[in-house]
Amino acid sequence: MILFVRFSLTAIALTLLLTARWPAGAPALAATPAGTPVDGIRCDQAEGAVFHIHQHLAIFAHGKPVGVPPDVGRPLVAQCLYWLHTHTDDGIIHVESPVFRTFTLGQFFDVWGEALTRNNVAGTKVRKGDLHIFVNGAPYKGDPRRIELAQHTDIVLEAGSPYHRPQPFTDWKGQ
Numbered sequence: 022m023i024l025f026v027r028f029s030l031t032a033i034a035l036t037l038l039l040t041a042r043w044p045a046g047a048p049a050l051a052a053t054p055a056g057t058p059v060d061g062i063r064c065d066q067a068e069g070a071v072f073h074i075h076q077h078l079a080i081f082a083h084g085k086p087v088g089v090p091p092d093v094g095r096p097l098v099a100q101c102l103y104w105l106h107t108h109t110d111d112g113i114i115h116v117e118s119p120v121f122r123t124f125t126l127g128q129f130f131d132v133w134g135e136a137l138t139r140n141n142v143a144g145t146k147v148r149k150g151d152l153h154i155f156v157n158g159a160p161y162k163g164d165p166r167r168i169e170l171a172q173h174t175d176i177v178l179e180a181g182s183p184y185h186r187p188q189p190f191t192d193w194k195g196q
Contacts, residue, residue, distance in 0.1 A: 054096060054103070054131075054132060054134060055096045055098050055099050056096055056098070056099025056101050059103065059128070059131050059132050060127075060128045060131050060132075062103055062104045062105060062118075062124075062128060062132060063103070063104065064094075064096065064099055064101035064102060064103045065101055065102060065104070065119065066100075066101055066102075067102070068102055068115075068117040069104055069117045069118040069119035069120070070117070070119070071118060071119050071120055071121055072116060072117070072118040072119075072120065072121045072122070073115075073116065073117050073118075074116045074170070074171070074172040074173075075113055075114065075115055075116070075172065075173065075193065075196045076113070076114045076116070076170045076171070076172075076173065076174040076175070076176065077112050077113055077114070077173075077174070077175045077176065077190040077193075078112045078114055078126070078129075078176045078177075078178070079112050079175075079176070079177045079178070079187065079190070080142060080143060080145075080177075080178045080180070081177070081178070081179045081180065081185075082142070082145040082180050082181060083145075083180070083181040083182065083183070084179075084181075084182065084183040084184075084185070087143065087145065088110050088112075089107060089110065089112045089114075089133075090107065090110060091107055091108060091109050091110045092106070092107060092108070093106055093107040093129075093132065093133045094106025094107065094129075094132045094133070102117075103132045104116060104117060104118040104119075104124070105124055105128060105129045105132050105170070106132070111192070112190075113193075113194075113196065114129055114170065116170055123169055123170075124169070124170045125166060125167055125168060125169060125170060126165060126166060126167075126168040126170060126176060127164075127165070127166025127167065127168075128170075129170065130143070130166070137165055137166055138165070138166075139152050139164070139165065140152070142165075142178050142180040145180040145181070146180075147180045147181045151180065151181050151182070152165070152178065152179070152180055152181075153178075153179040153184050154168075154176075154177070154178055154179075155175075155176070155177040155179075155186075155187050156168055156174065156175070156176055157174060157175050157189075158175065158187065158189055165178065173193060175187075175189060175190045
C-alpha cells in the first residue's frame with residue numbers, strides 16, 4: 022500500500038511538472054539543452070568557482086514584460102548546471118564558470134533554447150528596426166547576440182512598440 026501511494030504521488034508530481042505552463046506573456050520554453058555542451062559551455066555537477074558574475078536581462082514584447090524563467094541552464098533530465106543559468110525569475114543571469122573567459126547574451130539564449138536575432142527575441146517576432154536594445158541604459162545598435170556579459174551588465178530588449186527608456190536595474194541583492 023505504501024509503495025502504491027508513493028508511486029501515485031510521484032506520478033502526480035511528474036504530471037504537474039510536465040503539464041505546468043509558464044505565466045501568460047512569457048515565452049514558451051523551447052527545446053532546452055539536456056546536458057550536452059552548448060557553444061563550448063559545459064553542464065557540470067556544481068557551479069564553477071573561478072569566474073562568478075551577474076547580469077540583468079529584461080525583455081518586453083510590445084510593451085509587456087516577458088519573464089526570463091527560473092532554472093534556465095538547469096536541465097531536470099541531466100541534473101547539472103550550465104555555466105550560464107538563472108535561479109529565479111527576476112532576470113538575473115548567473116555566470117559561474119570553472120574558467121575565466123568572455124560570455125555573450127547569444128550564448129545565454131542558446132543555453133535557454135530560445136531565439137535571439139534582430140527579428141526574433143524568445144519567440145516574439147518583429148520587423149526590421151522594431152527591436153530596441155539598451156545596454157547599461159545606452160542604446161545599442163549591434164548584434165544582440167554579441168552583447169558581452171560583464172559584471173552587472175543591464176540589458177533591455179524591447180521587441181516592438183510601445184518603447185520606453187528603461188530604468189536602470191539596481192536590485193542586485195548583494196550579488
